[in-house]
Amino acid sequence: MTEGSPHRGRATTLNARLVLTSSAWVLLALVVADTVLVWLFRDHIERRFDASLDDQLRELVAASDAGADGRVALAWKPFDPRFNRPRSGWYWQLSQDGDVMIRSDSLWQDSLPVEGSAAIGRRTVHLRGPAGEPLRALVQTLTLPRSRSTFTYVVAGPVSDIDRDVRRFIGQIAVTLTLLAAGLLAAVIVQVRFGLRPLRELRAALAEIRAGRASRLPQRFPAEIAPMVDELNALLDHNVEMLARARMQAADLAHALKNPLTVIQNESRDLPDAPSRVVREQVKVMTSAIQRHLSRARAAGARAPGARTSVAAVLEDLGFSLERLYRERGLSIRIEDAAGAVFRGDAEDLEEMVGNLMDNACKWARSQVLVHARTRDGWLTVTVEDDGPGVPPHEYERVLSRGVRLDESAPGTGIGLAAVRDVASAYRGRIDLARSRLGGLCATLWLPAAA
Amino acid sequence: MRLLVVEDDPQVSRQLADALRAAGYAVDVAAEGREGRFLGESEPYDAIVLDLGLPGVDGLGVLEGWRQAGLQVPVLVLTARGTWREKVTGLRAGADDYLAKPFEVEELLARIEALLRRSGGHASPVLEAGRVRLDTSARRATRDGVPIELTALEYRLLAYLMHHPERVISKSELTEHLYEQSFDRDSNVIEVLVNRLRKKVGPELITTRRGLGYQLSKDDRG
Numbered sequence: 001m002t003e004g005s006p007h008r009g010r011a012t013t014l015n016a017r018l019v020l021t022s023s024a025w026v027l028l029a030l031v032v033a034d035t036v037l038v039w040l041f042r043d044h045i046e047r048r049f050d051a052s053l054d055d056q057l058r059e060l061v062a063a064s065d066a067g068a069d070g071r072v073a074l075a076w077k078p079f080d081p082r083f084n085r086p087r088s089g090w091y092w093q094l095s096q097d098g099d100v101m102i103r104s105d106s107l108w109q110d111s112l113p114v115e116g117s118a119a120i121g122r123r124t125v126h127l128r129g130p131a132g133e134p135l136r137a138l139v140q141t142l143t144l145p146r147s148r149s150t151f152t153y154v155v156a157g158p159v160s161d162i163d164r165d166v167r168r169f170i171g172q173i174a175v176t177l178t179l180l181a182a183g184l185l186a187a188v189i190v191q192v193r194f195g196l197r198p199l200r201e202l203r204a205a206l207a208e209i210r211a212g213r214a215s216r217l218p219q220r221f222p223a224e225i226a227p228m229v230d231e232l233n234a235l236l237d238h239n240v241e242m243l244a245r246a247r248m249q250a251a252d253l254a255h256a257l258k259n260p261l262t263v264i265q266n267e268s269r270d271l272p273d274a275p276s277r278v279v280r281e282q283v284k285v286m287t288s289a290i291q292r293h294l295s296r297a298r299a300a301g302a303r304a305p306g307a308r309t310s311v312a313a314v315l316e317d318l319g320f321s322l323e324r325l326y327r328e329r330g331l332s333i334r335i336e337d338a339a340g341a342v343f344r345g346d347a348e349d350l351e352e353m354v355g356n357l358m359d360n361a362c363k364w365a366r367s368q369v370l371v372h373a374r375t376r377d378g379w380l381t382v383t384v385e386d387d388g389p390g391v392p393p394h395e396y397e398r399v400l401s402r403g404v405r406l407d408e409s410a411p412g413t414g415i416g417l418a419a420v421r422d423v424a425s426a427y428r429g430r431i432d433l434a435r436s437r438l439g440g441l442c443a444t445l446w447l448p449a450a451a
Numbered sequence: 452m453r454l455l456v457v458e459d460d461p462q463v464s465r466q467l468a469d470a471l472r473a474a475g476y477a478v479d480v481a482a483e484g485r486e487g488r489f490l491g492e493s494e495p496y497d498a499i500v501l502d503l504g505l506p507g508v509d510g511l512g513v514l515e516g517w518r519q520a521g522l523q524v525p526v527l528v529l530t531a532r533g534t535w536r537e538k539v540t541g542l543r544a545g546a547d548d549y550l551a552k553p554f555e556v557e558e559l560l561a562r563i564e565a566l567l568r569r570s571g572g573h574a575s576p577v578l579e580a581g582r583v584r585l586d587t588s589a590r591r592a593t594r595d596g597v598p599i600e601l602t603a604l605e606y607r608l609l610a611y612l613m614h615h616p617e618r619v620i621s622k623s624e625l626t627e628h629l630y631e632q633s634f635d636r637d638s639n640v641i642e643v644l645v646n647r648l649r650k651k652v653g654p655e656l657i658t659t660r661r662g663l664g665y666q667l668s669k670d671d672r673g
Contacts, residue, residue, distance in 0.1 A: 250532075251504075251531075251532045254531045254532045254533065255504045255531040255532070257531075258531035258551075258552035258553055259460040259462070259463050259531060259552060260462075261552070261553040262460075262463050262466070262552045262553035262554060263460075263462040263463055263466060264553075265553045265554075265555065266466045266470070266555070266556050267466070269556070283553060287553055291533070298534070317539040317543070318535065318539065320539075320542065320543070321535075321538055321539045321542045321543075324542050324547070324548075325538075325542070325548065325549060327569070328565060328569075347536075348534065348535075348536050351534070351535040351536055351539065352534065352535055355535030355538070355539075356535075
């Protein structure tokens with residue numbers, strides 16, 4: 001369960017997917033908005049520009065009149081300082097039958113290059129001014145009363161005015177849209193993080209289970225994830241149920257087989273010596289085979305994720321039981337340092353492992369058995385020592401194997417330590433044997449600890 | 452000494468009863484939890500052998516019932532499962548010892564004897580009173596080192612008296628601890644039995660307290 005990493009090729013986290021796709025849409029939308037806004041703005045500015053040209057043109061038309069000689073004259077000169085400043089970019093001129101008759105002061109001696117057109121009407125044209133600057137002009141051709149000539153009015157203004165306004169607008173809209181984009185992206189990230197929070201919580205809850213701090217997922221997930229959470233919980237419950245059923249079946253089988261074995265074993269006492277011995281040996285073989293397979297069937301191991309067992313409670317139970325069972329021998333069973341140690345696994349498994357080790361120690365001990373539990377680097381160690389005769393180091397591997405007993409003088413089926421090893425390995429743990437300071441055997445069990 | 456065996460498997464139950472009777476005990480048998488619990492509470496047993504895997508009320512429930520009712524009798528638990536969880540629960544519920552199936556009858560007898568000895572407060576398997584010694588593990592009595600031949604009932608009587616020395620024991624208590632439930636009780640039988648035992652172990656050992664019962668003296672006053 002690691003975070004999606006670049007090594008997996010395309011981004012594999014939902015987080016990245018959602019943020020990337022949302023960002024792409026946001027950016028595209030903003031680019032389109034920018035284009036449309038600039039276009040609309042330019043259109044608006046041009047309309048206003050044309051309106052002001054139109055005002056000027058109307059005034060010119062109103063002021064002009066054909067004299068008695070047929071030549072056009074202005075009753076008054078339109079007053080707008082822009083048309084008086086030389087080369088201001090704002091010009092007007094009046095032509096009669098193609099000849100420029102009157103022009104604005106700003107034109108000086110120049111004229112605007114408008115192709116003479118006889119057609120009556122008005123149009124907007126683009127042309128070049130005296131300094132070669134681009135102009136936007138309104139051209140109207142008409143006839144005047146008392147004259148048969150056609151008159152062409154031209155009013156022009158500089159395109160650079162429009163361009164300047166549009167450029168300023170582009171600058172402002174760019175800043176605005178960039179700020180908007182940043183805001184939207186931040187909102188997307190916040191929203192995705194908020195939306196995906198249940199998934200992060202789910203992951204945390206699963207980690208809790210793996211760490212042995214919880215046995216089920218909590219029920220507080222939103223409707224989209226709830227079915228998955230329910231399924232997972234059902235799976236976990238199913239595991240627990242399967243374990244309970246396996247143990248129940250093991251118990252039933254034990255019951256079903258061990259009563260007949262008891263009967264056979266004790267009935268064989270009435271047989272002659274040789275066959276009686278054979279029967280009893282075979283009963284022992286069967287018993288240890290049953291014991292072995294049942295202990296495996298019972299072991300929870302990885303089947304019980306989320307299990308958590310207080311070591312102190314188990315040691316206390318076992319100490320109490322063994323003191324009672326070995327009361328005759330007056331053994332001292334000391335338990336040290338167990339407080340706070342927690343086994344990441346099933347209580348019955350821990351009882352089986354430590355119970356067998358302690359039982360073995362009690363069998364061989366002269367007067368004392370010492371048990372201590374410790375947690376270090378994620379491992380729980382339970383050490384069981386006795387002051388009995390001990391085992392020579394070259395025999396260690398042999399006593400951990402099935403069915404081997406070093407000495408037939410103590411009761412038992414001889415599968416105790418091997419069973420411990422089986423269950424421990426189901427937890428990826430192990431058992432080490434060494435010589436105890438007390439003189440006897442020192443068995444150390446390594447098991448995963450819960451945080 | 453009178454024992455109760457609570458075991459549902461008829462074969463195992465029969466073997467247990469046979470072996471225990473052969474060892475000199477009076478034995479009552481129950482095959483089911485409720486009956487076992489009733490017998491344990493109503494009859495004064497010296498020890499009980501209880502199988503945990505019983506139909507109906509299971510062995511653990513029976514044991515808990517007895518202990519809640521204040522029954523002090525030593526209980527040896529038998530079980531087929533043999534898990535530590537079961538041992539711990541059994542012992543916590545008040546069992547005194549534990550034996551996993553399949554077991555050897557000798558092992559069971561040794562455990563029962565140890566339980567009886569412990570409940571009588573005796574450390575050694577050999578009990579002594581005056582010139583008489585009783586070896587409970589060998590089930591043999593001697594007087595001045597000479598073996599005494601005893602019938603099962605006589606042995607049972609001697610063992611019960613020697614487990615409770617210096618105590619005045621009524622005839623009815625003796626009847627209850629020497630005979631099985633099915634026995635038709637008659638107090639005259641006890642008198643006859645005590646007299647027969649006196650002839651074998653010596654008249655000085657057992658004193659009759661008229662109207663109260665019998666008393667075994669540890670010191671030789673005869």
